[in-house]
Amino acid sequence: MKSRNLIIIVLVILAIAPQVLPTFQITLLNYIGLYALVVLGLVLLTGVGGMTSFGQAAFVGLGAYSSAYLTTTEQLPSWLAWSAGSPWVGLLIGLLLTAAVALFLGALTLKLSGHYLPLGTIAWGISLYYLFGTMSSMGGYTGISGLPSLSLFGVLLDKGEKIYYLIWAILMVAVWITSNLLNSREGRAIRALKGGQLMAESMGVNTFRSKMVIFLISALFAAISGWLYAHTQRFVNPTPFGLSMGIDYLFMALVGGVGSVWGALLGAGILTMLKQWLQDWLPLVMGGNGQYEAIVLGLLIIFMMQRSPGGIWPLLVKLAPASWRNQNHIKITSSAAELPRRDLxxxxxxxxxxxxxxxxxxxxxxxxxxxxxxxxxxxxxxxxxxxxxxxxxxxxxxxxxxxxxxxxxxxxxxxxxxxxxxxxxxxMSRTFQHVKLLATMTVLENVALGAHLRGNKGIISSALHIEREEEQRLLQEAQYQLERVGLGEHLYTEAGSLSLGQQRILEIARALCADxxxxxxxxxxxxxxxxxxxxxxxxxxxxxxxxxxxxxxxxxxxxxxxxxxxxxxxxxxxxxxxxxxxxxxxxxxxxxxxxxxxx
The missing domain is CATH 3.40.50.300 (P-loop containing nucleotide triphosphate hydrolases)
Known part of the structure; x- marks a missing residue:
């Protein structure tokens, strides 16, 4: 069975789930979809980009409160009166507001390094949480109720089994966009952020721009999740947007596989179901009421981090047939035009x-x-x-x-x-005294990073998968340089598995890729x-x-x-x-x- 067929089977199961499962299980699946959307942004930001953020719940709150305010306020300001309280306009305004806040906060915090970056995200996450609670126009800590249900193509999504399809459709689109982005020129630059910034800058990558891009994307994913949450619950208050929920999102990413796109779904599903199961059974075992699930869950996560720090998804991938894993390699077509070369x-x-x-x-x-x-x-x-x-x-x-x-x-x-x-x-291009490469990326991808400055397709083209022609040209150039230096048979080998001598030759091929x-x-x-x-x-x-x-x-x-x-x-x-x-x-x-x- 091909991995693509497996994905189709999973999508079919998701499509028929509301028809066969009870309402409570559908509600759980809705929460898993909402959480996975936020965790998917953390995969980009933390797992791929190497930047730990505890503040994603605050961005969820921005998306939720923006739409809640717009759809429940009787007297909107004149500049918003045209919206007529539409939830879809609330989504648009929530995304614009989130983007503005994310750009501002990113400019302040992404220049920090080490432990200062996560501390910075904690600071603004707490600040936004208290802002939601202290603004009387947002209902204070009591919250805002009476949000309208979403309506799509004349269908009122007023029940869990109806809005389920919208939640999971948006999540699948987000997965598709993220996968496209990571398997592109821009994606290689993003993957170089974790442990390879000096090398990436020397290859022509604007690393701060790449940081801002994934910070913005992760914030927008969170805002969309907040918007869906608000109109699913039809009520919002600050509680779900605090620091504790931000920590939960990180736990979900860690459990599923912080560097894996599908790990976001797996982690959100496992932690949500496990927390619910512990809430149901632990009071019966321990007797009385209490947050026993938080204690047990914490111990389980510590144990799992010791045994499998990469999360569960990478373990499943290792168990999969090699033919499935190799299907992810981009095939190079010889028909692509050569990249232009500079006159020496x-x-x-x-x-x-x-x-x-x-x-x-x-x-x-x-x-x-x-x-x-x-x-x-x-x-x-x-x-x-x-x-x-x-x-x-x-x-x-x-x-x-x-x-x-x-x-x-x-x-x-x-x-x-x-x-x-x-x-x-x-x-000017260079190699390094101490080899600098991305060990888990293929040899071909490492060398293609050297050609980054010879491409011009941006984030939107990469996310929508419409930069394939340029991508083929870049990969073809990388293949040519690898064959030139004698590494042509290692195109799809993980760079970290090469000998030291081969890694040095790889660096020369990468430098030559920059022309x-x-x-x-x-x-x-x-x-x-x-x-x-x-x-x-x-x-x-x-x-x-x-x-x-x-x-x-x-x-x-x-x-x-x-x-x-x-x-x-x-x-x-x-x-x-x-x-x-x-x-x-x-x-x-x-x-x-x-x-x-x-x-």
Missing amino acids: PQKGKLILEACNVTRRFGGLVANNQMNLKLHAGEVLALIGPNGAGKSTMFNQLSAVDTPSDGEILFLNQSLKGKSSRQVAHMG PCVLLLDEPAAGLRHKEKQALAELLKKLRQEGLAILLVEHDMDFVMNLADRIVVMEFGEKIAEGLPEEVQSNPAVLEAYLGGAE
Whole structure:
């Protein structure tokens, strides 16, 4: 059975459920659908983007209260009178209000890192909760009653089994949108947020924009859930929109699988049903009344997090046949047009220049008055003993770091004030001393991230699945670069399962995917076997012939001496020698500082 057929079977079961299940079970399914919609946003925000939020319940409240106010207030302000109290207009206004609040709060909190981000979400979540309770126009803590039932195409959705179809239809659309988004150019940028922001910025990804996108989407999903909740209950008060419910949503995501789209549905279903079952049975076992279910539920979640920190859905996926899992791989068509390529500068033209670059870290001078030049069609090696300041210089050349004094010119433009993302768009690409890749993504997807700056389709195109032509072009380019470096047989292998040497080769393929005119390689031969080094040297020679300028930091002297056109030697942050390989090899200062002393 194909996974697509399994999904169809599940949809058929959901469609006939209201016809065969009692009213109470339908009510539970409605709550599961409402909760899953919120949790789906948390999968994007927390599971994929790596940003923990305790404030999603507040966004649910914004959606609920916006429509409640609009549909129950007798004298609406003149600028809202045109709405005639329509719940559908309430949805629109709730989404607009939620979007405005989310953009404001995101601008304030998404720049925080570590434990400050979740603390920030707790702060504004509590603030919005108390705002709902203290505003007399919103009914205070008593709440607002008498909300109208929804009506769709003349059908009044006044019963649970009727609004059930709307809840689950919206949820399935949200699942489809989220799945489309994650399997796209924008989705790769979003998935790079968790543990790969420095790398993503160097590949041309605007990581703050990606954070804002998923923060906004998760808030809008929550607002839609709140709107549905309000018109299902026909009553709202602040209680369901407090911090405790925000924690419950996170628990649902953790139980189902915080990084899995379908885990959102699974987690919402399991926690909702389990909580109901515990509420029914624990008083009979324990005797008396009390919130025993909260205690037991907490212990069960702790146990599950110890045994399966990734949640239940990833466990189910592992049990599924391999053929099902492989069906998610995007097939590459050879008919897609090639991506346009930049014209490389004329061979011998000065491309990159460091002029008296000094970098201080407090009282430590890591680089002192460093000068170097890199020309088109040239391989320049930067060598020196450990602690010589090579990596610091490398980071300044790629705009990851900024010189304290001096200037770096790339294509006759100063890099002062420019980010690594901007420099990547100008035509500079790099690898890293410590390999930076997304271990759970395929090799193909990792390399396609390098082509991010060569695409222009945005979030809406990705969510609606109408950017397939560009996506095919990006993936085809990634496949070409992988075949070029000898990793063509590993397209759908998880990048984390490659050897260290293969991961370094993957980084080079990813850098080439950006179509650069300057390639900065940080210890590219580290971890490679002899034949792999030979293949890498041949590739770099070919790139040099094509006109690419290559700067590499390397410790393997045989590799450097047989490849580099010129060599710059550093010691204690300063340049002590520069010249042809044979000149550097015989330089007394180099022999003393780096090669073990002159004979």
